[in-house]
Amino acid sequence: MAEFRIRPARVAEFAAIGEVTAEAYRRDGFFEVDTGYEAVLRSVAHRAEHAELMVAVEADSRVLGSVTVVLPGSEYAEISGPGELEFRMLAVAGEARGRGIGDALTRAVLDRGRELGLGKVVLSSLDQMRTAHRLYERIGFSRLPERDWSPHPGVRLVAYEYDL
Numbered sequence: 775m776a777e778f779r780i781r782p783a784r785v786a787e788f789a790a791i792g793e794v795t796a797e798a799y800r801r802d803g804f805f806e807v808d809t810g811y812e813a814v815l816r817s818v819a820h821r822a823e824h825a826e827l828m829v830a831v832e833a834d835s836r837v838l839g840s841v842t843v844v845l846p847g848s849e850y851a852e853i854s855g856p857g858e859l860e861f862r863m864l865a866v867a868g869e870a871r872g873r874g875i876g877d878a879l880t881r882a883v884l885d886r887g888r889e890l891g892l893g894k895v896v897l898s899s900l901d902q903m904r905t906a907h908r909l910y911e912r913i914g915f916s917r918l919p920e921r922d923w924s925p926h927p928g929v930r931l932v933a934y935e936y937d938l
């Protein structure tokens with residue numbers, strides 16, 4: 775199994791990040807829940823203007839996964855409050871699953887929150903994303919049901935938190 779590393783995303787990788795992210799959501803059937811979300815996932819340059827992007831890459835720089843790191847009050851913030859870092863759009867390429875990439879990206883977000891001196895990391899996730907929920911719970915995230923929400927009818931997002 776080839777090794778990978780986590781680092782900030784580069785502009786030259788934006789198209790690949792958009793493709794990996796959209797493919798991951800499509801593969802798991804999540805566009806059936808929110809058909810308009812693919813355009814948001816593919817707008818990587820816009821995300822990079824308003825958030826931090828981390829990427830998992832192999833030695834040949836092939837993008838294996840990514841995550842969007844969101845500061846409270848910024849355009850991509852959904853549930854974070856003061857003193858909380860939020861992350862969104864965690865995705866791993868289908869052929870790279872099972873290698874610990876989602877775990878490594880999530881832990882990189884926790885490290886970023888510590889670097890920034892924040893007290894918590896929060897996220898919201900589609901109720902159907904059970905595999906992701908198991909990952910978050912294994913790492914030590916706790917459910918935050920008072921922040922569950924719905925961006926529009928038929929889409930339920932559940933919230934999690936991690937105390938840094």
